[in-house]
Amino acid sequence: MKQNLERYLKEQRLKLDVEDPEHDIVWEGISNQLHQNRKQSLPHWFWKVAAIFLFVVSATYFVLNETSEKQMVVVQxxxxxxxxxxxxxxxxxxxxxxxxxxxxxxxxxxxxxxxxxxxxxxxxxxxxxxxxxxxxxxxxxxxxxxxxxxxxxxxxxxxxxxxxxxxxxxxxxxxxx
CATH class of the missing domain: 1.20.1270 (Substrate Binding Domain Of Dnak; Chain:A; Domain 2)
Structure with a gap:
């Protein structure tokens, strides 16, 4: 398969090298895709806030869970x-x-x-x-x-x-x- 690809490239090299892409159209398409991706995803600060919130909630749960077991008083x-x-x-x-x-x-x-x-x-x-x-x-x-x-x-x-x-x-x- 690799040999077939190399042979194809050698045979079609002249046709492939002749065509020049239009740089303006290519860059315009790339920038449009980048802007669309930015609009669809959440901002970076949102993920930072979510991570901090998750850390605070889990730390609070851990601290309360550990201290409540240790402070349990046995009634005689x-x-x-x-x-x-x-x-x-x-x-x-x-x-x-x-x-x-x-x-x-x-x-x-x-x-x-x-x-x-x-x-x-x-x-x-x-x-x-x-x-x-x-x-x-x-x-x-x-x-x-x-x-x-x-x-x-x-x-x-x-x-x-x-x-x-x-x-x-x-x-x-x-x-x-």
Whole structure:
């Protein structure tokens, strides 16, 4: 194909070199096209303003989003009333004491009771959602009662785990005798 083009140019060279373009008509056509393109496109200052606006909006969103998460205050029951705070603290102490006793007495091969302890950890995650609900609506009586009830039920479960551990130890002692 390249050879055909070269051969064509050599053969037609005299005809192609003879014609002279009219410079005035060519430049007039180019300038008309340039003026039409300028009228159709938006001015440069518009794009600068749009870029600045977009930057300001995104920066504002980023700053507000980051600072609002960091400034979120966790509301405790003690923030609502001193009595609720004391009750929560005492229940939390009992839960922690019972949990330590269970951890000490629990053998490593007792998978059923380990499963129950994992379930208690899942309950802790549910408690965290109640904590968030309390943050959203302070003085929400049902949420407060559920939070306190959570501790009481956790104590009951830990007591039952301790009874089960004791029952298993007594059963092992009777078998070995």
């Amino acid at each position: 029951l003690s923030d609502i009333s001193e009595e609720l705070g004391n009750k929560e603290a005492s229940l939390q102490q009992v839960v922690n004491a019972k949990r330590e006793i269970v951890e000490q007495e629990l053998s490593a091969e007792n998978s059923e009771i380990r499963f129950l302890l994992n379930e208690l950890n899942n309950l802790d995650e549910i408690y965290a959602t109640y904590q968030k609900d309390l943050n959203n609506t302070i003085d929400n009586e049902p949420v407060i009662h559920v939070m306190l009830d959570y501790y009481e039920k956790k104590i009951k479960v830990l007591n039952r785990i301790l009874l089960e551990i004791e029952k298993q130890e007594n059963h092992e002692e009777t078998i070995t005798l």
